[in-house]
Amino acid sequence: MRISFYASSLVSCYWNGAATYYRGLVRALAARGHEVTFFEPDAYGRQQNRDMADPDWARVVVWPATEAGMARALEQGRHADLIVKASGVGVFDAELEAGVLSLRRPGNLVAFWDVDAPATLDRVEKNEDDPFAALIPRYDLVFTYGGGDPVVRAYERLGARRCVPIYNALDPATHHPVPPAPRFRAELGFLGNRLPDREARVDAFFFKAAEALPEARFLLGGAGWESRAMPENVRYLGHVGTADHNAFNASVKAVLNINRASMARYGFSPPTRVFEAAGAGACLITDAWEGIEQFLEPGREVLVAQDGTGVAAHLAALDPERARTIGAAARAKVLARHTYDQRAAEVERVLAGRDLGEEAA
Known part of the structure; x- marks a missing residue:
């Protein structure tokens, strides 16, 4: 499966608390045979404070934080089988939330991936005019990196077709015991x-x-x-x-x-x-x-x-x-x-229309 992922940053953890999550998940999806292109804006000094080079398990596209840069990034990612807009990109979030939905075509899926569901839900539920509220029912599914049943129920109240938590996890190749410093x-x-x-x-x-x-x-x-x-x-x-x-x-x-x-x-x-x-x-x-x-x-x-x-x-x-x-x-x-390989397998089951409960039955 080809995946276009629009998010804050894969290559920099600078003012980017989701970096470890993105890295573990994308690396695990790549190891399972998926082709991921990660689109991230040149914003907030992240590119100037990188803590890793472009990985060999994902293609990283850094786009200028301008309307033209965003439009080109959307055009480059339109042919993917799964198109993901993550929360908290930091620039043009509202435009990207609508823009990825314009890339829907027969045979692909468009998902919203919320890496801060409590903040998103609090914002939307307190503001009836928040433009994202009207978009939620249009996504094929919503993934979140936490929140459990309370978040799932909240998204369902807002019209989500399906909401599935994909929790943080461990990438054993990245985080492991080392000698004390x-x-x-x-x-x-x-x-x-x-x-x-x-x-x-x-x-x-x-x-x-x-x-x-x-x-x-x-x-x-x-x-x-x-x-x-x-x-x-x-x-x-x-x-x-x-x-x-x-x-x-x-x-x-x-x-x-x-x-x-x-x-x-x-x-x-x-x-x-x-x-x-x-x-x-x-x-x-x-x-x-x-x-x-x-x-x-x-x-x-x-x-x-x-x-x-x-x-x-x-x-x-x-x-x-x-x-x-x-x-x-x-x-x-x-x-x-709780490894990212297990989380990636769960993503695959969701995309295939099966969840753990149905598979066990």
Whole structure:
């Protein structure tokens, strides 16, 4: 199958939290024999901050962030069997959402792939005049990278023909155990860009935990935190490229996951860092959200905290041996049940008109 994928970026993780998801999924689809062309705009400094070269498992087309550039990109992708518009391209999103639908022809499929369904749904449900609302029923299907039944029901209320979550996962070739790196040694590490929907939760779960454990070392990575006042025991690293994620995850005693507020509210939305950390064999502490047990078993494969006090308590009680045991159990789970090859197989079943339940029956 030939696939045209219009999204933010495959080759840069700079201000692009979906990069790991796109890479794992596209690589897995290519390994299963599909031909993927990934169309991404030259925007937000991503091309100037690439963290990988064009891969041999996908064709990357970088288009100028102009109306003419967008139109040419649509024309180049029109002959695919599956045409995908992902959320959050960052430029000309509304035009692309309508534009891909104009490429429908007998024998092809047009899909919307929502990598931030809570934000999209909140926006559409609060604004009756949002132009995307009228387009939802016209897509052959909607994929999301999280949200579970709450997101599926919300999209169905908006007229989606079919909505299927394709969750984040692990690419074992990319995220795996490595030797610890002295520059990343600390008791707790967190990676996440500074976003309005996340900052209050970072305050509650990360900075409050750092204040509660002044003798412990904390690492913060991600863009946008330069102006933020921090406790003295927090070291700010700035943007941490994906090439350093394994070393980061393998070097701290525990890795913290903090879902954005909207994702925590919808639940069933494990971000990429959950599987990155598990793939590296790291001990993960996560904020509480509905559905975590669908991916990792609390207490054995992941530690769950209700707030920063809970994070600090987990960290204070965590010895190196237990941290290694939890990390090893998490890695075994994701390798067995949550790889991108398994996600790509699920995409194939959906496109073929079959789902897991029907196949099992």
